[in-house]
Amino acid sequence: MDIENAEVARLFSELAELLELQEANPFRIRAYRNAARVIEEQPEPVAALAREGVQRLMDLPGIGEDLATKIVEIVRTGKLKALAEARRAVPRGLVDLMRVRGLGPKRARALYSGLGVTTLKQLERALKTGKVREVPGFGARTEAKLLEELGTGGAAGERRILRAVAAQYGETLLSFLREVPGVRHADIAGSFRRARETVGDLDLLVDAQDPPAVTEAFVTYPEVQEILERGPTKASVRLRSGLQVDLRVLPPESYGAGLHYFTGSKAHNIAVRHLGQLRKLKINEYGVFRGSRRVSGATEEDVFRAVGLEWMPPEIRENRGEVEAAAKGELPDLVELGDIRGDLQMHTTDSDGRDDLDAMARAAEELGYEYIAVTDHTPAVAITRGLDRAGFRRQRKRIDRLNTHLKRLTVLQSAEVDIHPDGTLDLDDVALDALDLVVVSIHSAFDLPERRQTERVLRALENRRVDILAHPTGRLIGRRAPMRMQLNRIFEAAAERGVLLEVNAQPERLDLDDVQCRAAIEAGVGIVISTDAHATAELRFMRWGVDQARRGWARKPDVANTRTLSQLLKLLAR
DNA sequence: GCCGTTTTCGGCCCGACTGTTTTCAGTCG
Numbered sequence: 001m002d003i004e005n006a007e008v009a010r011l012f013s014e015l016a017e018l019l020e021l022q023e024a025n026p027f028r029i030r031a032y033r034n035a036a037r038v039i040e041e042q043p044e045p046v047a048a049l050a051r052e053g054v055q056r057l058m059d060l061p062g063i064g065e066d067l068a069t070k071i072v073e074i075v076r077t078g079k080l081k082a083l084a085e086a087r088r089a090v091p092r093g094l095v096d097l098m099r100v101r102g103l104g105p106k107r108a109r110a111l112y113s114g115l116g117v118t119t120l121k122q123l124e125r126a127l128k129t130g131k132v133r134e135v136p137g138f139g140a141r142t143e144a145k146l147l148e149e150l151g152t153g154g155a156a157g158e159r160r161i162l163r164a165v166a167a168q169y170g171e172t173l174l175s176f177l178r179e180v181p182g183v184r185h186a187d188i189a190g191s192f193r194r195a196r197e198t199v200g201d202l203d204l205l206v207d208a209q210d211p212p213a214v215t216e217a218f219v220t221y222p223e224v225q226e227i228l229e230r231g232p233t234k235a236s237v238r239l240r241s242g243l244q245v246d247l248r249v250l251p252p253e254s255y256g257a258g259l260h261y262f263t264g265s266k267a268h269n270i271a272v273r274h275l276g277q278l279r280k281l282k283i284n285e286y287g288v289f290r291g292s293r294r295v296s297g298a299t300e301e302d303v304f305r306a307v308g309l310e311w312m313p314p315e316i317r318e319n320r321g322e323v324e325a326a327a328k329g330e331l332p333d334l335v336e337l338g339d340i341r342g343d344l345q346m347h348t349t350d351s352d353g354r355d356d357l358d359a360m361a362r363a364a365e366e367l368g369y370e371y372i373a374v375t376d377h378t379p380a381v382a383i384t385r386g387l388d389r390a391g392f393r394r395q396r397k398r399i400d401r402l403n404t405h406l407k408r409l410t411v412l413q414s415a416e417v418d419i420h421p422d423g424t425l426d427l428d429d430v431a432l433d434a435l436d437l438v439v440v441s442i443h444s445a446f447d448l449p450e451r452r453q454t455e456r457v458l459r460a461l462e463n464r465r466v467d468i469l470a471h472p473t474g475r476l477i478g479r480r481a482p483m484r485m486q487l488n489r490i491f492e493a494a495a496e497r498g499v500l501l502e503v504n505a506q507p508e509r510l511d512l513d514d515v516q517c518r519a520a521i522e523a524g525v526g527i528v529i530s531t532d533a534h535a536t537a538e539l540r541f542m543r544w545g546v547d548q549a550r551r552g553w554a555r556k557p558d559v560a561n562t563r564t565l566s567q568l569l570k571l572l573a574r
Numbered sequence: 575g576c577c578g579t580t581t582t583c584g585g586c587c588c589g590a591c592t593g594t595t596t597t598c599a600g601t602c603g
Contacts, residue, residue, distance in 0.1 A: 027586055031575035064576050102592095104601050139594055190603090203603085234590055236602095246603080248590090266587090266603080273587050278579080284588055 002047035003075055009040040011080050012067075017095050018086035020105040034062045037267065039071070041320065043519035044488065050075040093118035101149050102142065110135055124150050160198035161243065162477060164507035164544055167192070169243055170202050173221065177247075180217045182209040185255060189262035190246075193314045195547035197477055197510045201244035203262050211249035218247050254286040257297035260304075261285035267319035275307040275323070283307075315550040320518075334550045335529075337543050339562040342371035345416065345439055345470055345502065345530035346539065350395055351376035352384035354535040357395075357411075361402060363536035365409040371565045373414040373437055374399065375470075378426040380418040381443045387415070389431040396434065410565055412436040416470060421445040421452075423459025425466075432465040437572050439502075441470035442483065450484040457485060461493050467572050468528055469494065471504040471511040479508070487516060491523035498574040500526045500560050503552070505545025506538075517552025526571070527552075528560045 016032040038060055039046055049056045050072045057068035074080050096119065097108040111117040114135040115126050126132050127147050133140055170188045177186040183206055187193070190203030208214045215235040219227045228236040228244070236246045250258040261269060262285065276283040281290055287297025288306040296302035301311045309326040313334055316322040325331050347353035348360055355363070357374060364372045376395070377386035387395060392415060399413050414437045418426035425432070425440060432438050440460050448456065460466060472490065473482035494501055501520050504511045509532070512520060517527060529545040531538055549559065556562045560571055 025575080028575050030586080034576085062576065066575060102601075106600060137594070137599075141593060145593095201603095229591055231591055236591090261588090262603085264603090270587060277585095277587090282588090286589090 002045050003078060005039050005042055005046055008046055008071060008074050009036040011074060011083055012036040012039070012070075014095070015080065015083045015086055017098065018083070018090050021090045021094050021098065021109060022086070023105065023109075031062065031067070034267070035067050038062050041318075041515050043515050046071055047075045091118045093120075093122075096120055097123060100146065102145055107137065110137060120150065159242070160200045160478070162507045163192060163195065163197055163199050163547075164541075166199045166202060166243065169223075169239060169241060169245075170204075173202070173204065173223075173245065176221055177204065177206055177214070177218065180208070180214055182213060184208060184252065187259060189259055190264065193263045194265060194317055195315045195551055197507075197513065197548065201246060204245060204247045205255070205258055205262055206247065206249045207252050207255040208249050214249045215247060248285070250285065252298060253294070254297050256299035256302050257283070257287045258285045260300045263314050263317065265318050268317040268323070271319045271323045272303075272307055272309075275309070275327075279307060281306060313550065315547060316553060318551075332553050332555050335546060335554045335556045335559045335562060337546045339556045339559070340369075340529065340542055340546065341564060342369045342373070342561050342568070343531050343533070343539060343542065344373040344412075344414070344437070344468060344528050344561055345375045345504070346372060346533040347376055347384075347416075348374055350374075350391070351381075351386050352534060357398060357402060359536055360533070360539070361406060361409060361411050363539050365406065367539060367542075369409060371410045371412060371568070373412040373439070375414045375416040375439050377416055378418050380420065380426040381416075386418075386426075389428065392427075392431060392434065414439050416441055418443050419456060419460040421448065421456060423456040425460060425463060429463075429465065432463070437467040438465050439468045439470050440466050441472075442474050446474050446480065446483050448483070450486065453483050453485040454489055457490050458493050461490070461497060461499050464497070466497075466499055468500045468502055468530075470502040470530070470532070471509050472501055473511050473513075473516070475509070475511050475513075477508050477510065482511070487519070488523070491520050491525050494520070495524035498526070498571075500528045503527055503529045503545050503549045503554075505529055505531045505541040505543075505548075507541065507544050510544065510548045512548075512552070514548055514551035517549055517554060521552065521554060521558050526560050527554055527558050530561070 012032045013036045016029050019029050054068040054072060057063050057071050070080060091112055094108050094112055097103055098105055115131055117123050117126050127143055132138050133143050170192060174186050177183055185207040187205050188202055189205045192199045192202055206214050212232045215230060218235050219230055219237055223239045224237045225240045226238040228238060233249045238244050248258060248262060273283045281288050287294040288303055296306050304311050310331060312322055312326050312331050343364060346360055349356045377384040379386045379388050396413055399411050403411055414435050415427060417438060417440045419440050419442050420426060475482035501512060503517055527549060529549050531541040533539045560568060
């Protein structure tokens with residue numbers, strides 16, 4: 001099997017860490033980190049590109065001759081000589097030390113050369129015996145902090161939480177800050193604003209007359225468990241939930257620049273600043289400067305305009321081509337929540353939903369939808385008490401009756417038909433023909449070898465009755481890895497047959513993800529954004545799915561459930 | 575290590591806070 005992009009990226013990331021410990025040229029380190037990111041986000045396997053030759057790899061941004069050659073080496077041998085050498089040159093364990101908050105390459109190195117510390121265990125012992133404070137650059141305060149970090153498992157790797165969860169904390173905090181006297185604006189920036197599926201912390205931005213008063217008020221927020229740092233314009237706390245929140249306060253003339261700066265991504269900012277440099281402009285969180293004179297910065301539009309770009313939505317600010325697109329005036333007109341006319345996956349009490357058919361329909365009508373598809377499970381998903389052919393026939397009668405009572409909404413009968421490991425479907429063709437549309441998805445045998453998993457899905461798509469492939473990779477964020485499959489072959493087949501691929505809006509799924517969504521669209525595949533709601537309240541998950549699709553550069557025409565019912569039915573009749 | 579309407583060499587984003595330091599390095603984002 002081909003080496004995965006994630007693994008190639010991991011090798012480069014590790015090499016970057018080791019180079020950092022060797023105090024190598026910081027820009028060289030950045031080049032490895034940048035390459036790791038580019039490779040990880042590449043929808044096409046770099047192993048396939050590598051077989052087409054070094055030149056093909058060098059077309060990737062940030063990949064030059066040297067890195068291209070190293071990728072080829074990794075693809076051919078599974079190993080990287082440069083990494084092996086770096087591992088030999090750096091004592092084992094130092095990388096772990098560097099992951100402790102408060103320890104970077106310099107201080108990890110200092111602990112090693114001063115005390116011979118190479119493991120977390122040794123670090124803890126050295127801290128407890130007061131040895132660490134004897135090392136130059138370390139003192140009693142640092143010692144206490146490090147001890148606490150080790151105690152709280154700070155080195156266990158940062159925990160990212162689902163954006164939908166962070167939203168609950170963030171929105172409450174925003175209301176709190178907006179009540180602080182003198183606060184004019186308050187926003188959540190950072191990866192949250194870019195709508196990344198998970199966030200590591202929250203970055204709050206406030207525009208206020210008296211900055212110190214705001215940071216003072218911020219650290220008294222009742223949910224604050226620990227104050228990590230506090231200055232006149234910047235403060236950082238940890239909430240009881242464990243979530244870290246950073247606050248920056250800026251004057252109004254800098255607010256737009258600050259919002260842009262703290263929204264990121266870092267790679268996007270670097271690209272924008274680079275454009276600024278070409279125009280002899282300096283861009284930071286306080287504004288756009290020519291020499292020491294501020295030329296703009298009150299709004300984000302100002303910042304983009306200063307470097308010759310139109311404003312762009314935060315969701316695409318990942319340095320994945322958006323800067324170039326903006327320069328050419330070719331930014332995509334992204335799909336919006338208000339464009340959505342219907343929801344094409346949800347469950348009722350007929351299988352594993354918690355609300356019944358009528359309640360789901362009423363709730364959908366209240367959202368202003370034109371149509372929904374009810375997609376209860378089939379028998380193979382035993383735990384959900386799925387419906388069989390007779391069950392769907394009985395449900396059909398109730399749906400028909402319901403539709404005669406509904407004014408604005410049309411309920412379509414569908415099913416989330418399980419795909420067996422051999423690629424056959426869990427409902428016979430006669431039963432499928434009786435449905436208004438057919439959704440298929442996988443609920444078992446997630447760990448088949450790549451080839452078999454791919455064939456399984458391709459076989460399912462061969463059935464002409466199939467309209468939508470739901471949660472195509474089966475991943476659960478932070479809990480279950482995506483299935484190993486050749487997505488590009490599945491995209492190809494879906495495009496050819498007119499099968500739509502789902503961006504599932506459940507916060508834990510968001511499947512397809514952003515990169516896959518974009519690759520699917522580029523392959524000519526149509527997208528649907530569905531909530532997979534198991535209760536009326538979950539119909540509101542649509543926003544998370546739309547956000548993910550926007551990150552995948554989806555425009556309204558790319559998304560089938562932005563169409564009217566008659567347009568949709570025509571599309572499905574293909 | 576990458577990259578080029580400023581370049582094939584010489585740049586590469588930039589500032590706040592902390593702690594330890596007597597003027598700043600390290601870390602972080």
